[in-house]
Amino acid sequence: MAEAGQDGPVLVGVIGGSGLYNLEHLTPIKEVNPETPWGFASSPITISALPSGVRVAFVARHGTAHNINPSSVPTRANIAALKSLGVKAIIAFSAVGSLREEIRPGDFVIPSQIIDRTKGIRPSSFFEGTSIVGHAMFGEPFSGQLVSLIEPLVKKELETEAPGVQLHTDKCVVVMEGPQFSTRAESNMYRAWGGDIINMSTLPEAKLAREAELSYALIATATDYDSWRVGEEPVTVAEVIKTLKTNADASRKVAAALIEDVSNALLKGDVITDGEGSMRYSVITHESSQTEEDKKKLSYILPYFS
Numbered sequence: 001m002a003e004a005g006q007d008g009p010v011l012v013g014v015i016g017g018s019g020l021y022n023l024e025h026l027t028p029i030k031e032v033n034p035e036t037p038w039g040f041a042s043s044p045i046t047i048s049a050l051p052s053g054v055r056v057a058f059v060a061r062h063g064t065a066h067n068i069n070p071s072s073v074p075t076r077a078n079i080a081a082l083k084s085l086g087v088k089a090i091i092a093f094s095a096v097g098s099l100r101e102e103i104r105p106g107d108f109v110i111p112s113q114i115i116d117r118t119k120g121i122r123p124s125s126f127f128e129g130t131s132i133v134g135h136a137m138f139g140e141p142f143s144g145q146l147v148s149l150i151e152p153l154v155k156k157e158l159e160t161e162a163p164g165v166q167l168h169t170d171k172c173v174v175v176m177e178g179p180q181f182s183t184r185a186e187s188n189m190y191r192a193w194g195g196d197i198i199n200m201s202t203l204p205e206a207k208l209a210r211e212a213e214l215s216y217a218l219i220a221t222a223t224d225y226d227s228w229r230v231g232e233e234p235v236t237v238a239e240v241i242k243t244l245k246t247n248a249d250a251s252r253k254v255a256a257a258l259i260e261d262v263s264n265a266l267l268k269g270d271v272i273t274d275g276e277g278s279m280r281y282s283v284i285t286h287e288s289s290q291t292e293e294d295k296k297k298l299s300y301i302l303p304y305f306s
């Protein structure tokens with residue numbers, strides 16, 4: 001069995017969101033920037049090592065200078081590039097607005113459901129623009145096995161490193177089109193729909209991770225109360241930035257605490273398997289209608305087209 005050491009595989013990918021532009025406390029080994037059939041990732045990917053030697057791939061979703069707006073993130077390239085490095089599980093971080101009183105700025109949230117308010121605007125499928133039609137299962141948008149593994153680890157790390165910060169689980173994230181924040185009416189509507197937190201970036205990321213058969217979990221950090229609170233000012237970037245640095249510091253600690261266990265679980269091969277194989281029977285297009293060019297493109301992320 002392979003060792004997750006200096007020369008071992010890089011099984012875990014971390015996507016950093018607003019405020020989390022690097023994993024600077026880990027030892028950088030190299031930077032890579034593969035060109036995928038969907039272009040280049042948001043930023044070169046940094047491969048870093050934990051003290052044990054376990055390695056992790058990191059990409060800054062909005063670029064390291066935060067110069068890519070949420071609607072223009074090259075998500076297909078980010079996911080494809082991570083997959084090309086051998087990554088099997090992605091832990092994504094995101095700064096979110098809270099739609100619930102009990103989810104306070106500074107708190108961590110691991111959601112289990114998504115409401116899509118980005119539909120039709122962002123490229124959201126690897127099959128888009130090809131001769132091949134595929135339908136991924138998305139009823140459970142996050143990897144249940146990965147979520148079950150990380151929840152107790154995140155809780156423990158927060159208890160020791162960030163006392164007072166609460167972890168909320170089994171919540172619903174609303175993913176909206178940006179870059180403007182929501183109106184008060186929209187914010188209240190999302191609450192009525194059952195949304196607990198809101199951001200601009202978990203889609204199409206989670207959909208594309210599923211299509212690429214990668215296990216995907218989101219660790220969200222609340223920065224504000226969005227726009228629904230009566231008598232309070234609606235959210236602004238200044239408000240978000242207030243908690244961003246504290247959240248990013250806590251996120252780095254949490255990431256470091258997870259990577260080793262997730263890597264080892266993936267190495268064992270029987271702990272996180274819900275990503276793999278899920279797309280095997282998802283293609284409905286008759287093989288004779290699939291062009292060689294499109295099959296080659298899709299073989300970058302899925303073995304069934306090789």
Ligand SMILES: CSC[C@H]1O[C@H](OP(=O)(O)O)[C@H](O)[C@@H]1O
Pocket residue numbers: 016017018019061062070093094095096178199200201202237240
């Ligand atoms: C800077 S506030 C809005 C911005 O922050 C979140 O980014 P990310 O999910 O990458 O942490 C949100 O989704 C918006 O893109």
Ligand SMILES: Nc1ncnc2[nH]cnc12
Pocket residue numbers: 095096097098176181182198199200223224225226227235240
């Ligand atoms: N209120 C909010 N709406 C959308 N994305 C966010 N990211 C952080 N706060 C947010």
